[in-house]
Amino acid sequence: MEDDRKHEKKRKRFAARLNTLKGIVCYEDPRPNVILCNVGQATGFDKQKLLKLLTEYKVNTPLPKFVAEKGESYSYLMFDKAENASLFYEACNGKAQVDENGTTLYVTFVENVPDTDIICKHPNPKGLHIIPDFLTEDEEKLFLNTFNIQHVETTLKNRQVKHYGYEFRYGSNDVDLSCPLQEKIPKICKLLWRRLQHYGYDLGVPVQLTVNKYLPGQGIPSHVDKHSPFGETILALSLGSNVVMDWKHHTGKYVPVMVEARSMMIMQDEARYDWQHGIQPRMWDPVLDVRLIDNEKVKVITSDTVQREMRISLTFRWTRCGPCKCEYKMLCDSIERNIPETISNDVASNIEDIHVHQVYEQIAGHFSTTRHKPWPKVVDFMQHVPAGSIVLDLGCGNGKNILNRTDILQVAGERSSGLLEECKGLTARISGADCIRLDLLNTGLKDECADFIICVAVVHHFSTQARRLHSLQTIHRLLRTNGQALITVWAKDQTKSSYLSRTRAPLLDRHKLTVGGIHLPVHENRTQFQHKDLLVPWNLRSKAPPLQQPDTTFLRYYHVFDEGELDQLCRDARLAIVRSFYEEGNWCVVCMKV
């Protein structure tokens, strides 16, 4: 009796605390939903432990839905009816021990449960097949013994890798057929081909194997296995741990797929050629659930999570020669078109929309915090502008180049609304400053309205020669006769700037991204540029939970300039060069309309 009173007091104290701290209203009379006051994601309580608890305390109700929000030390159960919730309450509240330390569970009823589930509308990619329990547990042990790579063979940022048959070259994402490796695919794998045949996959024997070892927290960026060097089937055997693999289609479809340990994944058709797949670098995975909604089986990403363990994946490939013959052109490397000569204005505009405009909107807040000081050469130019002048800052960003002067008009134009709002705030107290949202190609400003123009770090975001020229022609159009402009762009040569890291060696391209059939290499930050047209990663620092913010690296398109290239572009736009110089990794030109 004494114990009961003590437990009841404790339970009420928990309920009161949930109310004051989290605004959760607890009820004494039975309802279908209960809250487990003192166990949740933060205390390490998960679905497995719940199932154990239900068995141990003989709760024979239909299985309740378990909802555990990230970072919280409470969780919810949703029963089908109040009677079943009551049965659970009677069996477990103040009685059940939830861990080895003998912590007692406290339960109370609630009306509402937060709906944190995400319904995944799309089916798995066509051509993706996963055979669960492909290996027995004993066979898995044998494979783990053979392939548990202990020392690093290839340096990759996030995982350890070993190759058999042929070395997979990360620079070009292919193999060198003239240089087979001594070490062939181990004999132990023979059982896989026989078993695949048994499942109806008569595929023959692959010639190349890549072993990846992932520790919890490690992942692999979204990619498609390059089309032309490899055959139409790719196999992946998983050992050690389940993992959720993210599949992304260029139409925007996103499908998370549970890849279980001991399963064999077969990638063909769309899954092989038209989807990208990757694994997020994190310690845990969401629990995926299949539910019947409107008589249709639908995949649900629940708020429940499971810890990852060490996972080893074996990727088997067949090699081939010649251009790829697939019918999926979006990610295919055999329809290579080059920037800048041949792409259409539509494709260029699309690249800039995805890899310039959208990126700046998404990173605006963080980007702005990293841009405080104007460059000395820009300040110098702006300080020499005579009183009574009209100055345009085209591509003003957060407005760091606007001077606190009352004797000139400074009109700040910018495409990103996020950056422009920062600029509006920053320049609010400057009497002759104002902001306009505009695009440098179609600028809603009158001809010859400006005495001076600055255009800092903008022109390198246009993806064709024609569009870069168009942007300079706009500057020419807006300047009065004898008006001057300062234009700066990123230089391909970064050797004379502080941009290069002393410790980071220029790696080969780790991967390329294909946008509308255009291949753009992804740059390794703080190393010398290897290409003229490329994508530069921006790592967004964000406090949002990873589930709601799956991508934190954004890729910005840049065309980096050779020496003399900007000068020629100015001359082509009928702007006379006053002076041109290199400053901290940028080519800069002061030019004049004559």
Added chain:
Amino acid sequence: MKLITHNMLTSKCLKGVVTGYPLAINATDIKVKEVDFNPEFISRVIPKLDWEVLWVAADSIGHSDGLPRSLENKYDENEEFLKKAHKVLLEVEVEEGHLTCPESGRQFPISKGIPNMLLNEAEVQ
């Protein structure tokens, strides 16, 4: 958006539009924010502007009081005039509303004091 900025805006980029100037102002929220008065700047910048357009714009949003419709001789020596011009050019701000192209009727929204002059690629010449 300050009226000095409005003086420079045009919708000429639009397909089929010849001058696209001046843009009509439709303001739902106007604020007057006091900022530093620099008579030298005002007198030097006025010749670079279209005064008639400025006056009509100020009048259309109810801020043309005491402002001459056309410039007088030696306006740069008239301190009282320069102060009035300063107010209309730099202190009156359209916070919310829209601008309208005089030829096509295309509207450009003004939100949080910022006119949005972006166009779709399909709309441009």
